[in-house]
Amino acid sequence: MRRTQRESDDAMLSLLLAKGDGTIWMPPQASTVAGATDYVFYYILYISAAFFILINGAMFYFIWKYRRRGPHDKVGRITHSTPLEIGWSVIPGLLLIPMFWWGFKGYMEQRTFPPNCLEINVVAAKWNWTFIYSNSFTSNELHVPVDTPVRLIMRSNDVIHSCFIPAFRVKRDVVPGRYADLWFRATRTGRFPLVCAEYCGTSHSDMKADVYVHPKVADGQAKDPLDKSYDEWLKNADPYGKLTPEQYAEYTKDYEAFKTKYGGDEVMKPIVEKLAAPPERGQQLWDKKGCKSCHTLDGTPSQGPSWKGVFGKEEALADGTKAKVDENYLRESILEPNAKIVAGFARGVMPKTPLKDYEIDALIAFFKSLSGDQK
Amino acid sequence: MSSLHPSVAVAAPAIPDDPGTANYLTHEKGILSWLGTLDHKRICVMYLYGIIAFFLIAGAFALLFRTALLFPQKGAVPGGIQFLISHDMYNQLFTLHGAIMIFVVIIPGIPAALGNFIVPLMLGAKDVAFPRLNLASWYMWAFGCVWLLIALLTGGLDTGWTFYTPYSTSTSTRVIPALTGAFLLGFSSIFTGLNFIVTIHKLRPPQMGWFQMPLVLWSLYSTAIMQVLATPVLGITLLMLIVEKAVGIGIFTPELGGDPVLFQHFFWFYSHPAVYIMILPAMGVMSELLATFSRKHIFGYTFIAFSSVAIALLSFLVWGHHMFVSGQSSLLGTIFSAITFSIAVPSAVKVFNWVATLYQGSIEFKAPMVYALSFIWIFGIGGLTGLFLSTMSTNVHLTDTYFVVAHFHMVMAATIFVFLGGLHYWWPKITGRMYNETLALAGCLISVIGFNITFLSQFPMGSNGMMRRYYNYAPEFQSLHVISTIGSYLAGVGFFVSVVCLVQSLFRGRKAPANPWGAATMEWRTPSPPPWYNFETTPKVEDPYDYDLLKYNERTDSYDYVGRPAGAPRPAH
Ligand SMILES: [Cu+2]
Ligand SMILES: [Cu+2]
16 A cells, blocks of 8 residues: 555656656756757757758649649659759758767767766666665665766676666666666756666566665755765665664564664664564565566466465475475575476576575565465 | 570460450469469569568557557556556567568568569560579568468567567577578568569660669669678578577577677668668659659659669668667767768658659649658658667667657658559559549548657657657656557558558459550550560660650540650650
């Protein structure tokens, strides 16, 4: 229920943003290269419109003026004119040169990386984006500071994807087996869509992420994490990462006891408030890490087996053997998807998704909750 | 060289007494007389049946997925509705729509179907240079279609028509049968191209120099060069992909040590020229239609002819404009961008010459002419929007969006419309029947308007970030998607009307005279439909656009060839 509320907020927000200062042709401009791209876009648009009107205007005028009136119409005898031919080759040719030149300059600007970029690693996989920050926090949202050059270093876990941020006018294919990169410098704060531009299979169109551009100077009082500076956001981004291993063990073991123990603590309180119960955390990961595009929770198999009731069951494997689904089985299935293949499903479909140990713990807790909380 | 001569190649039954009753359609009977025929005209008819059938199938696929696109969120996403067409079905529909339209319909549409009919007739020849190869090319085409159908029926195909690796090597859909189909279709195209090159070189009558040829032959010749030089690269690429997928040899898959971008280079090395393989023949037909229905000599013959050759040659050097964001080096990208701009000039020159042909003409709005005029409008949009995509920085923003989809559909639609224009134009010659003019005009206008609604709405969608091959999309694009879908329904109605019109003519159509339009090229100087040996007497070679040589005959409702009065000058071009 909560999720649908959030989604409808999201839809509102994206609508507002799209209306922002985009035009009927272009989304809002939010990076340093957007202006140059739009400039040449409109140059081409006006030249094209002029030529289109010229050609079709002449055509409509001629077909009306010289429409057939009878078999004895007088027909012009002109069959060629070299000056005309040269004129209409050279003049359009000259008008093309600025297009090429501005396009080239704009492109080179996008491909010339400024020194000292903030670097963020990106992993593309069917069908979600993972962003890995300098403190090794990973998220499915891209957070960047405004007015700072950012370099995305991207790799793919499976097929070709393509990272496209329309408001920044940047796009780059993420080809498996090599790194791809792109850079941008955001010029305004806010939220912008990031989409996959290269066809990558079933849920290609659902492979999207949000880009959050944070202000330079923090508004200390800000409640909305968007109004915090990038650094401050990053520091607080991962409440789970802030737990010590001991605290983490307590959190996993008994969430309620953990809450009462630390809920009153001045330092720990804001962190604890952000934590979800482990199974709930597992569900969030299912949603955010793209597991949901292949695994349902209601028992209907889709691309992969449903997660309902899997934990504790005897799983029939493709090689004819059976395996008991316990913590180790799940861990292996998630980290090495091709180690054991469930009977009836294809090898090589499930991607390797980068997950931290405690995220796997949370997923396991979620699996257990889906099997009626077997311990 | 005598073995090249068609009279030797064609098995020669006795010439019937009355050529008026025994034409190429009727002089032999039975299905086997068709399946074993070496007659270029019958091969044209066999192509036409197949191409029109596949055009309707692939068009129906498009209407299905456009229907799915009425709704922004479908399936297991927040706010998603359950819709008949799932993610995977959608992916298969657009893949097969593209693959069939390109490989089965548009590439062979004008050259193999219409070209087969007109090339020998326009040369005053009895057949193409290699009639057996011609039949073989039809069988290659038919087998290719069979393989595509096998792929379709045994599990479909979801790679997109581009077969990009490593998606195509990892998907579980029927990639290998589909590749086999595309491979065979490629060979069909090579055979046709080879045949036309030799035919135009060797079977031109001695009095017909290169510059006395109808312009459509220049464009078919240029097309043939591209077919022969570029298609083998596609064949090899598809074969490598089959080998990689079947045996696991690493060529394109990174896990096996291959390079996915290499596949794109190979693929576009063929598929960019393929764009011109599809559009150049249409440009040739354009020149015929515009001159005939303006009753005026084509303007700028030499420039139109040479621009075809220029386009053919340059088209080999621009493939990298599909890969500005794929990781090719910036230097390479820059070179490709520059050459791409230079190909815009010969295309523009053709359009200017066509418009100039209309000037001081006597323009008759018959269906083929209206199709030709729509070409100027539609190709105008398709060609000019190409400039946005040749420019590197705008390309980065627009590539893989609906802007590209709309751009290439405008170009491809231009070909489809001229194919239909040409089909109506030569229909009396091919079938011996006149179609119903009103119905044909209605079909033409409805489909042209529908097409414009469908794709004009997609340009702003694309530049605003609506991605191609998307099943779900952001709700703010819904209104434009609805407009686009309505347009596609309208276009569907238009095409349906055209098909009804043509089919109806076969049963109800008036008998066609020899030269109903008053065209000056040679195919109109033999009865409609022609006898199997094409010409009773070898026609005299004249300027193909000199309409003074024809005189309207009220009795037959046809134009008689009267020839040049003694001392009258030939028009210079
Ligand atoms: Cu993707
Ligand atoms: Cu191209």
